[in-house]
Amino acid sequence: MPDGIVGNSVKRLEDAELLVGEARYVDDINPPGLLHASFVRSEFAHAKIKGIDLDAALNSPGVVAVYTLDQIMDVMTTDRVPATFPAPQPREEFGSYVLAHDEVCYVGEPLAMVIAQSRYEAEDAAALVNVDYDPLDAMTDCRSAAQPDASATDTRNKGNVFSSVSMGYGDCKSVFENAPNVISETLYQHRGVALSMECRGVVSSFDKRRGKLTIWASCQQPHGHKAILVDLLGLSEDQVRVIVPHLGGGFGPKLILYPEDASVSAASVKLGKPIKWIEDRREHLLTTTQERDQVWEVELAADREGRLLGLRGKLYHDQGAYTVRGTNIPFSAATTILGPYILPNYQIEVSVVHTNKVPSTSMRGAGHPQGNFTMERLIDRMAEKIGIDPAEIRSLNLIPSDSIPYEQPLRTQAGQRIIYDGGDYLKCQEELMRTLDYSGFSVRQQQAKSKGRYIGMAMANYVKPTGRGPFESGLVRIGTSGKVSVYTGAVAMGQGFRTAMAQICSEQLGIEPDDVIIVAGDTDTVSNGIGGFASRQTVCAGSAIHMASLKVRKKVVSVAAHLLEASEEDLELENGKVFVKGVPNMVVCFRDVANAVAGIPGVALPEGISAGLEAEVKFKPENVTYANGAHGCEVEVDPETGKVQILRYVVIHDSGRLINPLIVDGQVQGGITLGVGHALYEHMIYDENGNPLSTNLAEYLVPTAPEVPNYEIVHQISPTERNPIGVKGVGECGVMGVMPALLTAVENALQDFGVKLNSYPVTPAIIVEKVLEGGGYS
Amino acid sequence: MAYDFLDIKLIVNGEQVSARVPARMHLVDFLRMELELTGSHLGCEHGICGACSVRVDGVVVRGCLVLAAQCDGSDVLTIEGLSESKEVVDLQNTFVERNAMQCGFCTPGMLMTAAELLAKNDKMARNEIREFMSGNFCRCTGYHAIIDAIEITMEARREEERS
């Protein structure tokens, strides 16, 4: 077995074609006869539809068809896109409409679709569709929408509150009555946009003669898409194939099967022609699902020294106009809030509330960063109230390493116990403090101040569940060519997934990673799969591929033993060959082995050996595995302009065993940068009527290279026992901790002005306003 | 609605191209749709993200803000041609070494802009490289590795010159 393929920064197999412009993303796929779609979208956040006039559009040049919902109902079984995540409620009732017809509930909601010879012509015609609206009141704030007398966000629903859940443990009531220290805060967390550099997109092609629908989609869960389309279009499994080409980033929202995917597919079935729709950036900002709008009204109680006694309050989660993927976000927020701390009493009332904004679904982090933000902000406020150091209050409450595995007295939404399975939280925090020279900071801060510079430092700890099940598939096959292929229901989204999976497989088969062909994101190659989200793929697909590779290895050895007339124990694998230890001329290659079990008509297979050289494993993790880390930063704030410069950003990160450290670093760096965007720049602005005001990249600001620092990442490695390769997920971990660390650091820098920040993004204008309130510039 | 069409002649990646194009078609649509050069990407089509960066007459431009018709008589270089020319093969290698791309959607644009920076042959500090690259968005990498790759290539080229 080659040494150390796993654990090394093997160069990515993906890069060669990306570097020269040869990768094929969905917009690069052009089947012959391709038509193009464009959508007519609601101009109101809430309105009744009185009529849609298609005449002018139908007569526009190049137009093939113009459809409203009525005209595609004949090829669909329902008018709503089935929700992709089973919520406790019946799943059909709350999803988006394939095309809105009687009422619209957010700006951008699709109402009609134009199919034309070119995208240019489709857009021309879409602009000619005339919609007659009767505007209704719109609700944009989830807390107001939750009030009993609030006007309806959707007159077809029974109320704006989709679900309310109360969760917790212990006895908050008596604890809060007697606690010496209680603080109370209202925190606002803001929704942002995933903003994958590649927007959404789909090419649907229905072959009428074969009755087969092939879809190339920029999506994170091809098997989920297939299941929905089978349902929606009333087709059988063998009639639908979903292929994910190169993905130009996902970050969560591409998990969803959107109205555009559904209607383009329905139109393709109707017309028997391939149809492409590629989202433009404005559409992305209007209609791709967003995440993080939550309001937390919370109180924290602690004893005299700062030991936490209890946390209680309310969480309002903005679900947007429709429920398209259940309620995992508020649930995850409300459980992850516990973080690496011991919290004896906890009670939270969660309300999931519809508003007239684009639906919310998971975006990198999926609720976990919100819980983390709330706890970390509260802890810092408590430290301030008691007058102790933020690091000290944290170490006082961290779960000690000798108490791990540690069970938090809560259950996940799926009813699973929350048992942290590894990591040394205190060590992480101490390593962070050392790296940041935390203890020397107050002197540096004073020195800076004497020169008129305002610098601040802060930290945040987190624990994040990763590797969510229920399973992932991995099929390893050695063909008669001797080549090794791996098929999986997981999806390569740009993380370096293929490389990591090839490393895992090649290590077991004694070959090089670039000898392994990874086929991911094609529903015709494996029967089941879950896809890319929740920092799960290296854990779940990696384990499946590892186990399948071991099985194939075993079979290679047993067939080779037969061919070489040697005993299995004497055989070794190297460079795609099997040979007898110490007898290099007694050798067979993978090709010989594969052919020996491929079968020759009429010739029996060797005794006791089954056909084919492949194995499929669907790895089913018993429970998630918990990654953890500590984030810290030093910032400089200009109180005159409100500009925040991040001077240092340090992450101590533990995601168990690392398959490829370089890839892991990339994941962490990308995650932090998204968090920087949330904390300081990204503002999806809606006016009080629900009109989005940040609909291009000059208005919706994201970090570019000068806004972010060089990151300093230190790995702690606590392998987990919950999977055979010891890994924990990393994809979302970089985002955890960023918003609380940055906000607290800004507060710390501006402490002279008593600046308090309870919401993000913290833009320069907000900082200037707060400094002014605190008596600055006088 | 009638559209205007224009006949244009230009050089794309060293080859002479003649085409009749809709007057309103932007350069990257022309490259992608008519010439099947799909390496140039569209991330915003309003001149902010830089995914569409191509070189026109020696200067990097936003291909989404230039009309194909404006390029009549021009010399256009895309990522395909840049790669073929081997001008930045060293940078492409350091991109791999540093893991400077994830999904790769921004990569062709990044390389076009970085090629311009490297051609200046200046010594630049990291923050100056960051400034220079500020018109190219990346949502995956957090820029760190991209800046590493450019810095390393810049250093290596200077080193080579010295020796």
Ligand code: FES
């Ligand atoms: S596509 Fe041209 S700058 Fe974004």
Ligand code: FES
């Ligand atoms: S690598 Fe994905 S946008 Fe840059």
